[in-house]
Amino acid sequence: MSSFTDYLWAFVIGGAICVIGQLLISLTNLTPSRILVLFVTSGVILTALGLYEPLVEFAGAGAKVPLTGFGYSLAKGAIKGAMEDGVLGAFTGGITATAGGVAAAILFGYLNAVIFKPKTKK
Amino acid sequence: MNDLRKEEQRRYQNKVNERMPKSETALQCVKAFCVGGLICVIGQFLNDCAIVHMGLDKDMASTFTCIVLIFIAATLTGLGIYDKIGRFAGAGSVVPITGFANSIVAPAMEHRVEGYVMGIGANLFTIAGPVLVYGISASVICGLITCLIIA
Numbered sequence: 294m295s296s297f298t299d300y301l302w303a304f305v306i307g308g309a310i311c312v313i314g315q316l317l318i319s320l321t322n323l324t325p326s327r328i329l330v331l332f333v334t335s336g337v338i339l340t341a342l343g344l345y346e347p348l349v350e351f352a353g354a355g356a357k358v359p360l361t362g363f364g365y366s367l368a369k370g371a372i373k374g375a376m377e378d379g380v381l382g383a384f385t386g387g388i389t390a391t392a393g394g395v396a397a398a399i400l401f402g403y404l405n406a407v408i409f410k411p412k413t414k415k
Numbered sequence: 416m417n418d419l420r421k422e423e424q425r426r427y428q429n430k431v432n433e434r435m436p437k438s439e440t441a442l443q444c445v446k447a448f449c450v451g452g453l454i455c456v457i458g459q460f461l462n463d464c465a466i467v468h469m470g471l472d473k474d475m476a477s478t479f480t481c482i483v484l485i486f487i488a489a490t491l492t493g494l495g496i497y498d499k500i501g502r503f504a505g506a507g508s509v510v511p512i513t514g515f516a517n518s519i520v521a522p523a524m525e526h527r528v529e530g531y532v533m534g535i536g537a538n539l540f541t542i543a544g545p546v547l548v549y550g551i552s553a554s555v556i557c558g559l560i561t562c563l564i565i566a
Contacts, residue, residue: 307455308448314506354458371558383558393478406523409493
């Protein structure tokens with residue numbers, strides 16, 4: 294069970310990563326979709342360089358829930374796969390590690406798009 | 416005299432222009448910080464529940480957290496609530512994994528009149544597609560480099 298400080302750091306680090314995104318949106322012309330791409334890719338690169346793992350150890354969900362954490366899971370899976378199964382593992386590892394999230398996003402995304410009509414903007 | 420006043424006005428206007436967007440950005444950052452942080456705290460809580468009450472290991476607990484957050488965000492998007500959160504929180508609702516779920520549901524919902532295949536099916540990936548393309552490609556390259564290093 295996490296202690297209060299674990300929650301506090303999850304809040305602070307998670308919030309700080311969102312502030313970086315906000316600054317990019319406010320101060321440059323990056324659209325939210327580019328921010329998403331940028332964050333996932335930076336997550337992969339930072340993990341590959343060994344810089345993101347310490348942040349995950351430290352902040353838990355604060356580092357895993359932002360999209361950089363999705364990149365972290367992808368890279369960690371790919372590296373683990375490469376270590377265990379070589380080149381084939383490099384191809385399968387990333388998607389295997391994130392399969393749950395991607396599958397959930399597709400299924401729930403589809404169901405919600407079928408069930409709900411877009412709200413008319415007032 | 417008149418010129419002096421005009422000059423003063425111009426300077427004042429410059430000062431105003433300088434400050435206006437900045438303070439707005441600062442306020443928006445605070446909002447993004449609070450909402451983004453809160454979403455991460457919810458994630459931490461779900462992670463704890465998965466480990467303590469469901470007996471999952473660390474990796475499975477992360478997957479569980481991810482799936483539940485995506486489910487919540489997708490449903491809130493469908494109900495039109497996530498848009499409201501987004502208008503308030505800016506990047507605070509975009510950067511967490513919930514923003515990824517939102518980016519899948521929102522365009523698909525907008526295009527549902529175009530049919531189930533080319534409307535919903537294709538538009539699920541208008542934003543998520545690029546994210547997966549770059550994320551997965553980068554991860555494979557990262558794995559291949561690992562292969563080279565350990566070989």
